[in-house]
Amino acid sequence: MANPVPQAMNTKLATPPQGRFGRLLHNIVRYRVLLLMLLPTSIIFFINCYIPMFGLFIAFKNINYVDGIMGSPWAGLDNFRFLFATSDALRVTINTVGYNVVFIISGLILSVSLAIAINEVRNKLASKFFQTVMIMPNFLSMVVVSFIVYAFLHPEYGFLVKHILPMFGYSSVNAYMHPNAWPYILWITKMWHSIGIGSVIYLAAITGISEELYEAAVMDGASKWQQITKITLPLLTPIMVILTILNMGGIFRSDFGLFYHVTLDSGALRSTTDVIDTYVYRGLIQLNDLGMSSAANFYQSVVGFFLVIGANALARKLNRDTALF
Amino acid sequence: MTTASRSNPYTKGSTTAQIILNVFFIAFSLACILPILLIVAISLTNEKALTLQGYKFWPDHIDASAYQYLFKHSETLVKAYGVSLTVTVIGTVLAVLLIALYAYPLYRKDFPFKKTFNFYLLITMLFSGGLVPFYLLYVNYLDLKDSLVALILPGLSNAFYIFITRTFFQQTIPEEMIESGKLDGASEWRIFFQLVLPISLPVLATIGLFTTLMYWNDWFNSMLFINDTDKFSLQYVMIQMIRQAEFFKTQLAGSGVALMVQESVPTESLRMAMVVLSIGPILFIYPFFQKYFTKGLTIGAIKG
Numbered sequence: 001m002a003n004p005v006p007q008a009m010n011t012k013l014a015t016p017p018q019g020r021f022g023r024l025l026h027n028i029v030r031y032r033v034l035l036l037m038l039l040p041t042s043i044i045f046f047i048n049c050y051i052p053m054f055g056l057f058i059a060f061k062n063i064n065y066v067d068g069i070m071g072s073p074w075a076g077l078d079n080f081r082f083l084f085a086t087s088d089a090l091r092v093t094i095n096t097v098g099y100n101v102v103f104i105i106s107g108l109i110l111s112v113s114l115a116i117a118i119n120e121v122r123n124k125l126a127s128k129f130f131q132t133v134m135i136m137p138n139f140l141s142m143v144v145v146s147f148i149v150y151a152f153l154h155p156e157y158g159f160l161v162k163h164i165l166p167m168f169g170y171s172s173v174n175a176y177m178h179p180n181a182w183p184y185i186l187w188i189t190k191m192w193h194s195i196g197i198g199s200v201i202y203l204a205a206i207t208g209i210s211e212e213l214y215e216a217a218v219m220d221g222a223s224k225w226q227q228i229t230k231i232t233l234p235l236l237t238p239i240m241v242i243l244t245i246l247n248m249g250g251i252f253r254s255d256f257g258l259f260y261h262v263t264l265d266s267g268a269l270r271s272t273t274d275v276i277d278t279y280v281y282r283g284l285i286q287l288n289d290l291g292m293s294s295a296a297n298f299y300q301s302v303v304g305f306f307l308v309i310g311a312n313a314l315a316r317k318l319n320r321d322t323a324l325f
Numbered sequence: 326m327t328t329a330s331r332s333n334p335y336t337k338g339s340t341t342a343q344i345i346l347n348v349f350f351i352a353f354s355l356a357c358i359l360p361i362l363l364i365v366a367i368s369l370t371n372e373k374a375l376t377l378q379g380y381k382f383w384p385d386h387i388d389a390s391a392y393q394y395l396f397k398h399s400e401t402l403v404k405a406y407g408v409s410l411t412v413t414v415i416g417t418v419l420a421v422l423l424i425a426l427y428a429y430p431l432y433r434k435d436f437p438f439k440k441t442f443n444f445y446l447l448i449t450m451l452f453s454g455g456l457v458p459f460y461l462l463y464v465n466y467l468d469l470k471d472s473l474v475a476l477i478l479p480g481l482s483n484a485f486y487i488f489i490t491r492t493f494f495q496q497t498i499p500e501e502m503i504e505s506g507k508l509d510g511a512s513e514w515r516i517f518f519q520l521v522l523p524i525s526l527p528v529l530a531t532i533g534l535f536t537t538l539m540y541w542n543d544w545f546n547s548m549l550f551i552n553d554t555d556k557f558s559l560q561y562v563m564i565q566m567i568r569q570a571e572f573f574k575t576q577l578a579g580s581g582v583a584l585m586v587q588e589s590v591p592t593e594s595l596r597m598a599m600v601v602l603s604i605g606p607i608l609f610i611y612p613f614f615q616k617y618f619t620k621g622l623t624i625g626a627i628k629g
Contacts, residue, residue, distance in 0.1 A: 027437045033513035034430040038442055041482070043425040047467075048459070048482040049449040055458025082337065114353075121346050132615070133354040136361070139607050141542030143560045147567060147600045148360045151367060151380050157593065159363060162379030196357060249451075256545065264567065272563060280456050285549070296456040305452045 033152050063290045077296035080228060088279065089296070096275040099183075099259075100251045103190055108244060110191060111198030112236065116162050116228055118199065119206050131203070134196030142193075142257025149189055149262050176264060179272040186273065189262055190255065206232060249308030252300045252313035276300045351608060361604070368392070368597035375593050391594035395602070400600065401554075408473070409559040409603075413540040416477045420536045423481060428490035429517055434500060446484040460549060475550040476558065480539055486532050493528035494521070527617045534614035541607060558576055559603045566596045 017026045028035065055069070062075035083089050114134070120211055121127040140148075152160045155174035165173060213231050222230065254275045263273045276296060283293030363382055367375065368391055369382035378385075395402055430436050431443055459479075469475035498521060506516040522529070544560035551557060557565070 031430075031436055034433065034436055035438070037426040037513075037517070038430050038438075041423045041487075042445065043441070044423070044478070045445065045449055045484075047462070048479060049453065051462055052454025052458035053452060055454050055462065058458055058461070065465075068465070117346060118350065120342070121350060122343055123347070126347060126350070130350040130354055133357050136608075137357050139542075139611065140361070140604060141537060141544060141560055143542075143544050143563050143567075144364075144600055144604060147563070147597065148364060150567060151363050151597070153359070154380065157375055157379040157511070159380045159382070163381070166423065192356070194358070205558055261544075261567075277456075284460060294457040297457040301453055301455045308451050313438045 056298050056301060058290070059294040061294075075291065079291040080299075083292050083295040083299070088274075089299075091271065092274050092276050092279045092296075095272065096254055096277075097251055098191060099186065099254065099275065100247075102187065104244060104247045104251075106187070106191065107194060107198055107247075108240060110195045110232075112202050112240065114199035115202035115206055116232060118203060131200060135200060136196070137193050138197040140193070142255070142261050145189060145193060145257070146261035146264065148183065150264070153185070163311065176266045177268050179269045182263065182269055182272045186258060186262065190258060193258075201243070202236060202239065205236055210234050236273070239320070242316050245308075245311045248311040249304065251307055252304040254278075328382060339346075364597050364600050364604075367599050368594050368596055372591040372594055388594070391591045394591060394595060394596055403604070404555055405441075405557050405559045405562040406602075408476075408556055409541060412473060412476045412558065413537055415541040416480050417533055417536045419477070420481050420483070420486075422531050424483070424486050424490055424532055425522065425525065425529065426517075428487050428494060429521060430595065431487070431491045431610065432494035432498070433503070446487060449482065450464040450484045463550060470550055471556060472550070472555045473556065476543065476546045477540075479546055480543065483536075486535065490528050490532060493525060498524065530614050530617040534610070534617070536592075537610065563596075563603060566599060 057068060059079055060075060060077070061069070061072045062078065063069065063072040067073075118127060118130055121130065137145075151160070152158050153175040155172060155176065156159060158175075161173055161175075165171075175185065209232065213235075214227055217227050217231060254277050256277045259273055259275050259278050260281070264267050265278075266273075273314055276299075280293050280296045280300065283289045283296065287293075359382070366382050366384055367380050369387050369389060370381070371386060371388040371390070374385060374388075427442075427446075431439055433439070447525065463469045463475055469478070502520060503516060506520050511519070542560060544558065544564055547556075547558045547561035548564065551561065
């Protein structure tokens with residue numbers, strides 16, 4: 001240990017040190033081991049999260065690789081002017097928020113319904129099996145998911161294209177060229193990937209509800225439907241609110257893999273599949289357009305921050321206990 | 326699952342309702358599994374049959390040549406497996422240890438800097454610098470381009486898992502246990518490693534599973550930071566495969582077998598075989614962690 005003062009000596013101090021600074025020093029020495037435990041992760045968070053936060057000012061710079069971040073000239077609001085002058089900003093914002101709102105609402109409804117339904121399955125073995133299988137899609141990376149979607153939609157060999165669509169009289173269809181189909185395809189993919197695991201969280205909460213509540217309700221002649229709407233749903237509300245707040249805070253971010261890989265980054269689909277994340281990524285890596293990319297990045301981070309704060313304030317107003325902080 | 330459905334005589338539904346429920350969930354389970362099986366089926370189908378009949382759930386003849394091909398020729402596969410395995414093992418061990426080390430002081434009621442460090446974490450969940458500064462820091466200042474560190478380091482900061490672990494400590498480890506450890510003269514390190522960690526296995530396993538999955542399934546950091554083909558992870562190789570039909574041929578050209586095999590590369594089934602091989606390990610580790618899974622998820626959803 002860096003500090004050789006033995007623990008016993010600290011406890012022998014008859015009078016605790018006086019003053020703010022003295023107490024602080026005393027505490028640091030006394031809890032040096034715990035502080036040491038916190039050190040590595042603190043440093044990692046500083047590198048991964050805090051330094052990039054201060055890097056947000058890049059959006060106001062006319063950055064070039066030669067002069068570096070510090071040396072590049074200031075650009076004022078030029079980057080933002082360029083970003084919002086194009087139709088890109090509006091399009092990616094609408095896409096990002098639109099997809100997220102639909103995903104959050106439908107994910108919540110489907111996960112909760114599935115959880116309530118699976119809780120009614122009486123055969124324990126079957127119930128376990130269903131749960132195990134439902135979680136599985138969530139274990140696959142979006143790259144694997146993109147292969148699965150591709151296996152269905154491959155323009156020549158795809159299962160849907162080759163075997164199902166011909167039954168309805170369509171011949172070869174290249175979905176990767178039809179932007180209007182993608183809101184549906186992405187919705188199905190996202191739900192397939194996430195509602196199973198979502199429902200397990202709610203199921204765990206349902207099994208935590210006291211039996212007596214249901215017994216009492218049955219005594220009073222409550223139907224199954226009344227039990228669900230009067231007991232289960234109200235008791236699930238806090239967890240539903242917390243998870244929704246967490247999701248709402250991320251409304252300006254998206255599942256990058258879903259929008260980038262599953263669409264195969266197809267240029268023809270951008271009008272309906274481009275979101276802020278893919279836009280920033282393309283600007284940074286493919287186009288090397290740092291100005292536009294960092295402006296979009298700044299926009300995403302700052303709006304995202306206010307959204308979390310706002311969502312939390314809303315939850316606090318509705319019910320103090322359900323707020324996140 | 327540990328929390329299976331309860332058997333409550335009062336809420337028992339009718340038999341018809343049970344049949345409908347079960348049929349629904351069987352259909353739903355199939356919807357979850359079948360798409361994965363389609364990939365497996367394609368990987369086992371003869372290349373010629375694929376071009377004639379398209380992708381099918383049931384190949385006319387099982388043909389494992391895509392797998393034979395992968396095992397015989399693909400240095401790419403072996404290297405990518407090595408990279409993914411290294412990153413996953415080192416990353417997971419480090420992450421679980423560091424998460425527990427950070428969560429433990431936050432749980433200690435007597436620790437005076439608890440609030441400060443809690444706040445330090447909370448901020449990272451609320452506000453993020455985003456991709457551009459993160460990328461520039463890693464590439465221009467830390468010089469981590471083409472380094473495996475760039476694949477491990479980003480995954481080590483996860484405030485959410487730390488809060489989950491702290492909540493678990495609060496719920497399961499009595500303060501008195503720490504006190505008695507101190508009275509027996511155990512050092513803080515000893516208390517942490519020999520008292521706290523052993524009884525925290527459920528949460529460590531849950532976090533471990535999540536982290537393993539995160540590292541094994543990560544492609545984003547490879548995409549950002551890796552250009553050197555020797556350091557491609559499995560996921561990144563698959564990205565190359567789905568984007569570039571010629572990926573395997575060009576990779577093989579380097580290994581000197583190109584001329585021999587150029588005609589007979591089973592490209593379509595090969596891709597899917599690769600995908601199957603990348604899913605395999607996940608399905609293999611899942612049963613080991615499964616019993617902790619629901620518990621971990623529930624704790625995660627509880628207010629931290």
